[in-house]
Amino acid sequence: MRALSLLQTLSAYWIHIQGELLPGLDEALDCKLSPRHQQFVSVLGFARVETLLIACLEVPGRPPCERTALARAFIAKAVFNLPTTRVLIDMLAADRTLRRLCGWQRAGAVPSEATFSRAFSEFAASALPQRLHQALIKHTHADRLVGHISRDSTAIEAREKPAKPPPPPAAPKRKRGRPPRGSVTPPKPQRRIERQRTMSLQAMLEDLPRHCDVGTKRNARGHQVSWIGYKLHIDSADGGIPISCVLTAASVHDSQAAIPLATMTAERVTSLYDLMDSAYDVAEIKDHSRSLGHVPIIDINPRVTPGLKQALADEEKRQRLVGHTTAEQRRYAERSTAERVNSALKDNHGGRTVRVRGAAKVMCHLMFGMLTLTALQLLRFVT
Secondary structure (H helix, E strand, O other): HHHHHHHHHHHHHHHHHOOOHHHHHHHHHOOOOOHHHHHHHHHHHHHHHHOOOOOOOOOOOOOOOOOHHHHHHOOOOHHHOOOOOHHHHHHHHHHHHHHHHHHOOHHOOOOOOHHHHHHHHHHHHHHHHEEEEEEHHHHOOOOOEEEEEEEEEEEEEOOOOOOOOOOOOOOOOOOOOOOOOOOOOOOOOHHHHHHHOOOOHHHHHEEEEEEEEEEEEEEOOEEEEEEEEEEEEEEEEOOEEEEEEEEOOOOOHEEEEEEHHHHHHHHOOOEEEEOOOOHHOOOOHOOOOOOOOOOOOEEEEOOOOOHHHHHHHHHHHHHHHHHHHHHHHHHHHHHHHHHHHHHHHHOOOOOOOOOOHHHHHHHHHHHHHHHHHHHHHOOOOOO
């Protein structure tokens, strides 16, 4: 019955959009909406920007530009996968249908690039797309039981200089030789992943580094690749629906963001299984997943135990020989959802065209794309 609840909710959206909103827009705009324009209208119907943005009141002086129309324009930038704001402004000036859908009647009413920049800074400071995405997930998944949450990260390249790493703290000097009897040895400082078990979600997010730096990872072919920028950690539900996202510095290991990301996801949806690759093979992550009532299915990291890699390869060979597949292996195959979400964000919704600087603005740009991707994935349930 819970799965039907989500379907009924999405069907109500689609009936309103397809049966009432799109024909009315065709008549009002005196033109036939293209498929991409229809996608844009559908995303606006899901996002409901007006619920979080208040219309500008009458104040003395020059009236400010309507922030609701500017937010719609940034959603259009993600839907049409436009690389820069300058291209967006040119398209709004040339495309009468898109311009009127955003809220401007005349080409001369489209604001300048500086106005778009100021509005984007406001949206980044208030985390507007993050709040819209959170509200959409909570509304559509309130009565849904999610089977699998696939957790992974993706590299985000940025056009800014990497920050210099802070110098390591100086180790306290101690005298050579055996310590005197009765002396107390200071305890080792806790690792970040150990501290996270006793921290609130807000404290965990503030503790994660968010500056621009250099990241390195091994790709699917086994080669080392590096980039300058950030790393976006994503939790995706079945069907390729992004549930929650966390932005960190590029050098942050995937395991450092697992516990805050899992906590954030648990506040939004009810799920059963957590699917993660070998980068998350840490005891604290498994314990936290079980404490949330989930079943962690994590690929084994063979580098922890000598000889384990060969033993796992031999076991996999024997299973293929007899044609045996475990239940955990079948569920772990669902983790390909994370790869599809990563590629969809980068290829279709602005993940490769980050032209802003600073973690807040980069996150705002990516979350407009995530909001668009989430709405389109939800529509595929009913279409």
